[in-house]
Amino acid sequence: MPTAEQLTEPIAEHGEGPVWDDDGGRLLAVDLEQGDLLAVSPQGDVRTRHIDDVLACVRPRREGGWVLAARRQFAVVSSIEELLAGREEPQMLPPLWDDPDLRFNEGGCDPQGRFFCGSMAYGGSAKGGQPVGALWRLDGDGSARVALGGLTIPNGLGWSPDGQRAYHVDSPSGEIALLHVAPETGEVLDREPWVRLSDALGDAADGADGATGVPDGLVVDAEGGVWVAVYGAGVVLRFDASGALSERVDIGVPAVTACTLGGTGEGEAGTRGGSVLYVTTSTQGVDLAAHPGSGAVFVLPVEVAALPPLRYDG
Template sequence: MNHNKYEVVLDHACQLGEGPVWDADQQRILWVDILPGEIHSFYPASGEHRIFKTGQMTGAIALLPSGNFIAALQHGFHEISLENETVVPIADPEVHLPENRFNDGKCDPAGRFWAGTMAVDERPGAGALYMLDNDQSVSIKVENVTCSNGLAWSLDHQLLYYIDSPTRQVVAYEYDVTTGTIANKRVVIQFQEEDGFPDGMTIDEKGMLWIALWDGWKVIRCNPNTGERLQQIDLPAARITSCTFGGDSLEDLYITSAKTGLSQQELAEQPLAGCLFIVKNTGIKGIPTHGLPKP
């Protein structure tokens, strides 16, 4: 089933838009533009759009109870206050790998922040997936990663779903919510070359995965139990990067995209590349954003 009622949220194109997060408390959508190191916030009710520059490439953010963020920047984990305009380092597990940067990240059901890395030049196997625990210790979860991307946890908190984009796979690990340990990797969804590359993803209240397809022009909804494709949202940009549910009832799907790496001809053919899109009233609810716990 196709669903094509997308709208453009605002007249701004990111180089590499990614990592959308719905902030229910402030009724705003947040996302990052990785390459210039920007955190974007947009308030649908007022139409206000704010941009904060972090000073380095910015892969992902997660909400803190204080209203601040944990961010995965090029050089490690930081706490960021948009109000105070501060960027405070927490830990850099790859201080010895200055040619790497952090990419996608997300909080797990226990409030730990997971984020993965990749080489800036995208060389194979240079990255890893890390977990920042609630005591701010960092552990490595998956090694030999090329482009660490989408993360989601099953509704019963028994599985971690994960994407290393060049594999064209979504894999599942058995996941222990108490300790954060993962084990027994298996492939649950396999994409083909014509699909593009799986990128960011989110999960809905029925446990189905919504997966953005880089160079695939779409978001697809898949059943991770069977691999079945349930529906797709076709979009006017090739490089679709991630998605998340937002709005009052968590039935609006926000979708990020990118224009980096496109030729002049491709940019002319895709004037909306890099924009933030929304599909309103999907009829399916997301789940509330996992955030870090109150101390």
């Protein structure tokens, strides 16, 4: 089983939402409940900008700039570089709810340029662990609506290379599901199980402390493989397009939150002709004496090529 290497020092209380910034040649991620944007170079240098009391997800826009999901509202910026330098402030869109127990979580764009992002209850709130979350859809005109309700901890979301299949995680379900999304309208027509971690791994889905690992963030590669971070088990798993387990990567810390693929591909020093797997991790609920690397970004060169992140058309 390959083992990822620690790229950075611990840089986040709860690292999440990694995405490759092609133009900047770097990884972008978030320290979710601190509301910080993290920009990480391939050498492990880090720049940080505080955005809000929560920053859940960041994705590129088709015409340049980025779309963000803060605590309860979307936002857009024209330049990550200007944002990091303090010369630009996010343009916040209207709040979508008033409930203080809810916040945004992970998301991603579809091939048509709509930005989907999940909402959930804070774990320590009165609604924590209840199915009060939703998958929100931000259309190109800036309007937002609930695309799918009844979720608990909506997490990773990604599309197949041909744009025909959407993979989605609601973590407590223990599975990666298929979302059937109407391409013309963005309406979610159905959600069905695709891979259950317990079926794929059995007892190997459990972490060393006995806690059951659950699926968290995911990314889809150029061959249609789905890489999923398994929170609590300290691993990232790859399932091929048929749903068969094809690779298991040991991260070395238990709270593995999300993953993405990036880098310049074949020929880059340190790669094996493919791309680089980037993995974010968390310190929350972790014995830091036993796992001092928690909160760092981890990396592993892999043989499969990355897909460029889908972009928001707004």
